[in-house]
Each structure stands twice: as structure tokens, then as C-alpha cells.
Amino acid sequence: MTGPAMAETREQFDERRYADFLRHRFGEFWARFGGLPDVAGKRVIDFGCGRGGMIERLMQAGASSALGIELDESYVDFARRKVAGRWDGRVEFACADIREMVFEPADIVVSSNTMEHVMDLRPTLSAVIDACKPGGELFIGFSPLWHSPFGHHRLIASRMPWAHLRRGNRGFLDRLTDEHGNTPDSIRQLGFNGATPADFRAALEGQPVEVISARRNCASSPLKSLAMKALLMPAIVPALEKYVTIGLYWHLRRKNAQAGL
Numbered sequence: 001m002t003g004p005a006m007a008e009t010r011e012q013f014d015e016r017r018y019a020d021f022l023r024h025r026f027g028e029f030w031a032r033f034g035g036l037p038d039v040a041g042k043r044v045i046d047f048g049c050g051r052g053g054m055i056e057r058l059m060q061a062g063a064s065s066a067l068g069i070e071l072d073e074s075y076v077d078f079a080r081r082k083v084a085g086r087w088d089g090r091v092e093f094a095c096a097d098i099r100e101m102v103f104e105p106a107d108i109v110v111s112s113n114t115m116e117h118v119m120d121l122r123p124t125l126s127a128v129i130d131a132c133k134p135g136g137e138l139f140i141g142f143s144p145l146w147h148s149p150f151g152h153h154r155l156i157a158s159r160m161p162w163a164h165l166r167r168g169n170r171g172f173l174d175r176l177t178d179e180h181g182n183t184p185d186s187i188r189q190l191g192f193n194g195a196t197p198a199d200f201r202a203a204l205e206g207q208p209v210e211v212i213s214a215r216r217n218c219a220s221s222p223l224k225s226l227a228m229k230a231l232l233m234p235a236i237v238p239a240l241e242k243y244v245t246i247g248l249y250w251h252l253r254r255k256n257a258q259a260g261l
Contacts, residue, residue: 021053029054029112033139033250039063042107042188045131047098048114052079053135057088058110067103099127103128115142115200115248117191122203129207134256138209139219143247146187146194148232151246155190157200162243169194196242201250209252217246 008016030036039060041187046054049068054076057102059066068083070076070092085175086089099120109132116260118124132138144151149161156164164172184190193201204211217228217234228246235241246250 006240010074014074018051018053018078018082021051022057025112026053026057026168027044029141030139030218032141032215033213033251036061037108037137039108043104044110045066045069045103045106046130047109047131048113048117049079049093050077050112051075052083052093054110054112055091055093056083056086058108059083059091061174062089063108065090066092067106069101070095071097093229098131099123100125102229103131105131105133105136107133109136110141111138111140111142113142115140115193116193119188119193119195121193121199123201129252129254132254133152134254136254137212138254140252141247141249145197145242145245145247146192147242148244148246149195151192153192169256179185197245197248198238198241201247204250205248208255208257209228210255212251212253213249214251215249217244218249 010184024153039058041064044055044058044063044066046058046066046068049055049070050072052068055063055066055068066087068076068079070079073095076093084093086155109128111128128140129138136218144153146152147162147165150164152172152221156172158164166172166181169187176190177183182197189193217225217232219225219228231244231246233244235244
């Protein structure tokens with residue numbers, strides 16, 4: 001190298017993260033559900049679509065049309081440039097609150113690593129379920145949960161598990177001082193809802209869905225999955241469950257209201 005390294009631009013960063021999702025994260029997500037479902041000829045919706053990688057792969061797998069929903073405008077702009085134009089008007093991306101949207105429901109609804117950031121959990125989950133046709137399927141997976149060993153999403157450089165929980169989360173917040181010496185007031189200000197497994201179960205309770213499977217601490221590799229499952233052993237004590245549950249993975253089917261099912 002003959003000169004100083006050039007700083008990575010936002011566009012380069014987005015391209016790198018998008019490529020990483022296509023190469024690794026997409027397969028890892030679906031491995032937690034036992035594999036990619038048959039999407040051929042089906043309409044799909046991705047809640048919390050990020051940069052559009054999930055939709056790109058699902059369209060390549062034969063989906064007929066897709067809608068990505070995301071609150072981060074920069075992600076939506078990238079997805080529109082990178083993905084939407086490749087599919088002859090069959091792919092759309094919306095920067096909007098799903099609770100305020102009107103759209104054609106989908107045969108398959110997907111959400112990857114989004115629900116741990118949702119503040120109004122139950123009404124938002126209701127809207128996500130409403131985005132699915134009766135008889136359709138939902139695949140909702142998210143990690144790491146806030147109280148798990150590294151639930152801070154690596155925003156602090158610490159190898160100590162649960163370091164972010166010290167002093168009622170101040171152990172985490174005080175390490176995020178900005179150039180003016182200010183620190184965040186709460187984890188919600190940073191986009192973490194702090195919900196526990198019990199909170200997520202409560203949000204799902206009574207929703208018009210059949211639970212096909214509800215898994216915890218899944219991983220793409222057998223050895224890592226074994227280690228994560230072993231971590232769950234203390235979860236038999238209700239007070240400890242939130243500290244050892246890293247991720248939740250729900251496979252749901254939307255009930256047919258007319259049939260009363």
C-alpha cells in the first residue's frame with residue numbers, strides 16, 4: 001500500500017453488508033427454520049427488510065412479487081436502487097410504519113432480526129400477522145435479545161457477557177458518550193425494546209395464528225447450536241430465562257377466520 005487507507009464510504013459499507021447478507025445471513029436465517037420454504041409463485045412481505053437482501057434471494061427463489069417494509073430511510077433508498085429495479089415492477093420497498101399501511105397481504109411473511117427493536121410490540125406484531133393471508137405462513141426470527149450475554153449487538157467492545165446490564169443498563173449507556181459528553185437516557189433511545197421472552201410470548205398470545213414451531217437459541221452450525229441449547233438449561237428457573245435466551249424463531253400459520261380455525 002503506497003498511501004493512507006481510504007475511509008469506507010456509506011455506499012461501500014451498505015454494499016458490503018448487503019453482500020454479506022446474500023452470502024451468509026440469508027442461509028443462516030433459514031437454517032434456523034429447517035430450510036427455505038417453497039416460495040415459488042407466492043407473494044412475500046419482509047418486515048424490517050433492511051437493505052433488501054432477503055427479498056432479492058426470495059425473488060430469485062421464484063416468488064411472484066414482494067414488498068419490503070423498513071423504517072430506516074437510507075436502507076430503503078439502497079434497496080430501491082439495488083433490488084427493486086431488477087424485477088420489472090414486482091418488488092416494492094416502503095419506508096413506513098406497518099400499522100399505518102394498506103397493501104395486498106402475502107402468502108409468506110418474513111421478519112429477520114427486527115422484533116427486538118419494535119417498541120409497541122403487540123400492536124406491531126398484530127399488523128405483521130395481518131399482512132399474511134389466511135392460511136399463509138410467517139417466519140419471524142430475531143436475536144440477540146437484550147438481556148442475553150451480548151444483547152447490546154456488539155455496540156460496545158466487551159468480551160464479558162452481560163456487561164451491558166450493569167447498573168440498570170448504565171454499564172452500557174455510559175460507554176456511548178458522544179463528542180459533547182452526552183450519553184443516551186435509555187436503551188429505547190438506541191432502538192432496543194428490552195423485551196424478555198415472556199414479553200414476546202404475551203404479545204403472541206391470542207393472535208390469530210397457529211404456532212407450527214417456536215424455537216430458541218438456534219444456530220446454523222451443529223456445534224454452536226449445541227452450545228446455545230446448553231446455555232438454556234438455567235431457563236427452567238423463570239427469573240433466569242431472559243438472561244440465557246439469545247434468540248426466538250417462530251414459524252406461524254395465519255388462521256382462517258371464516259372457518260373459525
